Amino acid sequence: ARQLTEKAIKEKKIFSIYGHYPVIRAALRRKGWVEKKFYFLPKVVQNAEDMGSLACVGRSDPTSSQPPWPSPSNKCAEVKENQEMALEKIDNIHDVMSRLVKNEMPYFLWTIKRDVVDYHSLAGDQMLNHYGKTAAFTTKIGLCVNMRSLPWYVQANPDSFFPRCYSLCTETETQEFLDDFRRTMASSILKWVVSHQNCNRSKPKSKKAEAGSSDPSNKKDPENVDTKLRGLSGQLVDIACKVCLSYLGQLEHEDIDRPENTTEALTEDEWKDLTQQYYSLVQKDMAELKEMKETISHRCCQALLNKITSVKPQTEIDGLRNIWIIKPAAKSRGRDIVCMDRVEEILDLVATDQPPTKDKWVVQKYIETPMLIYDTKFDIRQWFLITDWNPLTIWFYKESYLRFSTQRFSLDNLDSAIHLCNNSIQKHLKNDKARSPLLPGHNMWTSSCFQEYLQKRGRGAMWGSVIYPAMKRAITHAMRVAQDHVEARKNSFELYGADFILGRDFKPWLIEINSSPTMHPSTPVTAQLCAQVQEDTIKVVVDRKLDRNCDTGNFELLWRQPAVELPPFSGSDLCVEGVGVRR
Incomplete structure (x- = not known):
């Protein structure tokens, strides 16, 4: 052990690990490295258990008739017991070697977090498995x-x-998300019209319509009801087309020279009304809109969608539902992540959060x-x-x-x-x-x-x-x-x-x-x-x-990439002069 340790010290092969990384430990030991253990870590027993559990679940004996995963509980226990006995002797040696290098500087550090070590005080030849400010x-x-x-x-x-993703930190970002939600809503309406009319064209006369003709409830005022529904659908599609045309115009910068008073932007009340109609359309699947006759609106919708697709790579993944995924900005492992398809609920979720966490939400378009x-x-x-x-x-x-x-x-x-x-x-x-x-x-x-x-x-x-x-x-x-x-x-x-x-x-x-x-x-x-x-x-x-x-x-x-040379420092030499003041 002493000879191996002296060789490792001479070759600067001292390492330290913080976290559950038995594979890293084993790989370095095979290459002649000696571990300097963190004093605040559990000792050899945990290491032996880690190695045994990894070997039990991750490796198999090629000569064994048992399947590699999962092993029978008795077999696994027996294997683990034998491994622990062997590892006890090995770890006794490594424990001795670790004590021999307790005053040496580790040249390789592998930690679960960068903050475990004093990042800025590391020597130039010390390796660390983390960078700062990532x-x-x-x-x-x-x-x-x-x-x-x-x-x-x-x-x-x-x-x-x-x-596409938005940080719901400021009013500007929130408004950008709201505008995106509304544009996506408009293009979804066009998609809905195109997809359903394509389906209707490929089908014979609707059996639902024939059945409806014998339903007494539909005979009250069929012309009035049919006209009203078609009027609603036509208005909905017309507004959606205008929104999409306006968006395309912005992308082509047509709005730059346009006088401000000529814009036909929807009012907030009109947006709210359009949003509610959209919810009914895609979430309740209004059957009456499926009865729309094929008109110029179908060709117009398809043409607009083709233009939008040519300039917006995410048109396909947007789908029809306008679903967004809301995530805490700095959490991991899927914690507190939710999917939503109603803009008012998304904004309410962020607004009801208390400072300082209210500034740490991001919303991203869900791939539908x-x-x-x-x-x-x-x-x-x-x-x-x-x-x-x-x-x-x-x-x-x-x-x-x-x-x-x-x-x-x-x-x-x-x-x-x-x-x-x-x-x-x-x-x-x-x-x-x-x-x-x-x-x-x-x-x-x-x-x-x-x-x-x-x-x-x-x-x-x-x-x-x-x-x-x-x-x-x-x-x-x-x-x-x-x-x-x-x-x-x-x-x-x-x-x-x-x-x-x-x-x-x-x-x-x-x-x-x-x-x-x-x-x-x-x-x-x-x-x-x-x-x-x-x-x-x-x-x-x-x-x-x-x-x-x-x-x-x-x-x-x-x-x-080629190395980027830092510019030479050409400033003035600065120094501080004075005398110390003692209290």
């Missing part, structure tokens, strides 16, 4: 605000991969047309690694995993259990009995399983040609925007977890980016992949320092 992209409000600056850094439109697997929603957790901010160096992980909802997808129910795929939420719920038995009981797939699923349906090329490249572009764009905000400490690195949702056209949409993504082996999928990504991270940040051509596992270099 809130610009690891918080919902930071990503929301900074994505708007993307065109200043890259020739790309953030609306093409990031659902996600890709489904067996009628179930899912998202993708994709890892990437930053090893330098100047030059910006991004490593992208080739493996990812899908997280399924426990419930079948439906827009008629806005319960978070249906629409949020976070494992921290879904693990507390039981799988819906009506859900497809083809889905995994633990609600996760590896990306390799997903590719097999696509291959069986003749869409195997979509992963390599659409999904994977688009996720790479989204991460690169997001990091380039955040680069100026992050504290770019040399010799630091950080692993992040990005969450994506696929649209029906296989296009990935970036939802959020998480720092310190969970590495808990909660399912067979995470037991395998989380251990793998941690070991590969060590390969990139430790092994590659000594050998630039070493194996980097499943990490591939995604982006490395």
